Amino acid sequence: MTDTKPQTRRQRRAARRAEREAAAARVMPPEGVPLRLPIAGVGVRLGAQITDILITGVAAIALVILLSMLDITGPNTLSAIAALIFFTIRVPYYVMAELAWNGQTLGKKFMKIKVVAHDGGPLTTHALVLRNIMKEAEVFLPGTLILTLTQANPIASWISLAWVTMALIIPLTNPHRMRLGDMLAGTHVVFLPVPILLKDLAQAPVQATYAKKERFPFLQHHLEHYGRFELQTLEAYLRAQGRANSATMAKRNRETAATIVDRIRKKIDYAEVIDEKDHVSFLQAFYKAQRAHLEQRQLFGDRRDDKHHAAAQD
Amino acid sequence: MQDARSIRSARFREEREKDWTRLEELVTKAERGGVQSLRFSEARDLASLYRQATTSLAIAREISLDRALLEYLEALAARAYLSVYAPQERLGGLIGRFFAKSGPQAMRRSWIFILAGFACMGLGALVGYLLYLESNDWYYVFVPSGLSGGRGPDASTAYLRSIIYDASPSAVGLGAFASYLFSHNTRIAIFVFGLGVFACVPAILLTFYNGLIFGAFLALHVDRGLGWDIGGWLSVHGVTELSAICIACGGGLQLGAAILFPGQNTRKEALRLAGRDAVKLAIVAALMLLVAALLEGFARQLIQDMPTRYVVGWGIGSLWLAWFVLVGRQS
Numbered sequence A: 001m002t003d004t005k006p007q008t009r010r011q012r013r014a015a016r017r018a019e020r021e022a023a024a025a026r027v028m029p030p031e032g033v034p035l036r037l038p039i040a041g042v043g044v045r046l047g048a049q050i051t052d053i054l055i056t057g058v059a060a061i062a063l064v065i066l067l068s069m070l071d072i073t074g075p076n077t078l079s080a081i082a083a084l085i086f087f088t089i090r091v092p093y094y095v096m097a098e099l100a101w102n103g104q105t106l107g108k109k110f111m112k113i114k115v116v117a118h119d120g121g122p123l124t125t126h127a128l129v130l131r132n133i134m135k136e137a138e139v140f141l142p143g144t145l146i147l148t149l150t151q152a153n154p155i156a157s158w159i160s161l162a163w164v165t166m167a168l169i170i171p172l173t174n175p176h177r178m179r180l181g182d183m184l185a186g187t188h189v190v191f192l193p194v195p196i197l198l199k200d201l202a203q204a205p206v207q208a209t210y211a212k213k214e215r216f217p218f219l220q221h222h223l224e225h226y227g228r229f230e231l232q233t234l235e236a237y238l239r240a241q242g243r244a245n246s247a248t249m250a251k252r253n254r255e256t257a258a259t260i261v262d263r264i265r266k267k268i269d270y271a272e273v274i275d276e277k278d279h280v281s282f283l284q285a286f287y288k289a290q291r292a293h294l295e296q297r298q299l300f301g302d303r304r305d306d307k308h309h310a311a312a313q314d
Numbered sequence B: 001m002q003d004a005r006s007i008r009s010a011r012f013r014e015e016r017e018k019d020w021t022r023l024e025e026l027v028t029k030a031e032r033g034g035v036q037s038l039r040f041s042e043a044r045d046l047a048s049l050y051r052q053a054t055t056s057l058a059i060a061r062e063i064s065l066d067r068a069l070l071e072y073l074e075a076l077a078a079r080a081y082l083s084v085y086a087p088q089e090r091l092g093g094l095i096g097r098f099f100a101k102s103g104p105q106a107m108r109r110s111w112i113f114i115l116a117g118f119a120c121m122g123l124g125a126l127v128g129y130l131l132y133l134e135s136n137d138w139y140y141v142f143v144p145s146g147l148s149g150g151r152g153p154d155a156s157t158a159y160l161r162s163i164i165y166d167a168s169p170s171a172v173g174l175g176a177f178a179s180y181l182f183s184h185n186t187r188i189a190i191f192v193f194g195l196g197v198f199a200c201v202p203a204i205l206l207t208f209y210n211g212l213i214f215g216a217f218l219a220l221h222v223d224r225g226l227g228w229d230i231g232g233w234l235s236v237h238g239v240t241e242l243s244a245i246c247i248a249c250g251g252g253l254q255l256g257a258a259i260l261f262p263g264q265n266t267r268k269e270a271l272r273l274a275g276r277d278a279v280k281l282a283i284v285a286a287l288m289l290l291v292a293a294l295l296e297g298f299a300r301q302l303i304q305d306m307p308t309r310y311v312v313g314w315g316i317g318s319l320w321l322a323w324f325v326l327v328g329r330q331s
Helices: A009-025 A042-070 A075-100 A106-111 A125-148 A154-173 A180-185 A206-211 A220-224 A228-241 A247-268 A276-299 A309-313 B008-033 B040-063 B067-085 B094-109 B111-134 B138-142 B157-164 B173-181 B184-195 B201-223 B227-260 B267-302 B306-326
Strands: A113-117 A187-191
Touching (some): A042 A075, A042 A106, A042 A154, A075 A125, A125 A154, A125 B267, A220 A247, A228 A247, A228 A276, A247 A276, B008 B067, B040 B067, B111 B227, B157 B227, B184 B267, B201 B227, B227 B306
């Protein structure tokens, strides 16, 4: 392990913050295997919120237009009715949506985020009602107050503004990004991780290697140079390799492959020259061999995080 | 060593991949339709496959360097964890349960805070009343001009009477309902509840102030010999509406008390516990405000007779009281 100590104050603080965030995202299920549910940031939640406001707003406007067409009420009370309709659509919408979809409104679904209970248990009705009622008290009512009160009552406007600002700042002060309603309800919002199983790179070229076995023989000393970080970087490159969809990109990929092959050959002292058409298969073969080697070392308790592992062991 | 079959982690993955895909299907199904939509065998598989997946994850963290696999398992296990441990609550009987049990029970549990809310309002009303009798000018101090609608010490007795028995009000029906709902009192109730978090003080002050307005307003009419008439006019909706404010104040006080006196818990935890009842109080208050706006928008214009107004107002008030006191007791 190289473990270069962070030098400046800012780096230290960033490291501490990253640690806090990782701790906040960690969930410990009864099975005893820590899982990760990354905390959704304020920006994403704001995006979801705006989507929801648009949805409920459009519904409310449609209803108001319908009412005014039906000519039930006079124009002088229409604004009050509009406010009432927006309110009576908005509040049940959030509660009902989060109840029905287990912590997701439509906006949250778009943003792939979800409300979860802080203690990891099921979301209770109580918690969902509370966090959404508090949303009214935190943001919407003072917000409408700011919009409606103007010059006539500056003090009330300033108080509302301060209140909304405070409500929006609170999430930034705690690692779970909980707003006041979340604290009361014991909930927080997480990113819903999407499981996508990519194919195993060590498995993929099996047929190719059967045809011509030991095409790129790697010896023990070839594989002692790199660690986990380099291996996974190579993995990321190889996965991106298949996604080239234009001629220029394919060309650039070939050039990158040439550079990487060059660097690897120099680093590991691989004598044989590789044909340009074999570059990718060489990298795949090297990935597989290197991974097998590193995983075997790991089983023996020799974890190699990166290429500095030898220096760290001294 | 070159053969993929010799890589332990690749074999590990190959052996379990089918189970993971099956788990993924089950999780998707459970997320879409709730755990209730699963058949018995599926629910059983979900639980056992989830445990297998967490074990796989623990092993993979030790033996595999394939980042794609690790990330997949992390995500899958987290998703499955939510499906298994945080499933959808059953929604049936939710509203019925609130009315039949949890609502009135919460009211009874927090009776002392509600009483404090009523005390704040009553004290305010008393002070407002006495101050008005001492000097008329207090009326202008307490009552904002927008709220009084021309009713003040300057107005003639005939004008005051005309408002109480108004045969042709400016707005009736739905419009009036909406504008009354968003009137002064609703705003007060919301702020009283929300601001209670700040150590009770704003909630107490606001409720007291509202009481002052009410007291001065009452004193104005009593002074003109319209005491019984204004009583009837206010009773129709006021019994419900002012009680709603006091209950909202009770909820706010409960939150504030949790901040002030958290006991053995941390303040955050105390707030969370107090929130359980406080939010029910807020819902009850919202319900009452809704009813009050209905009464104010419809019933007050329809009923012009003073005794009937008293009967309707206090009758509905006693219905509320009966709900709070009698419903949802365990035998």
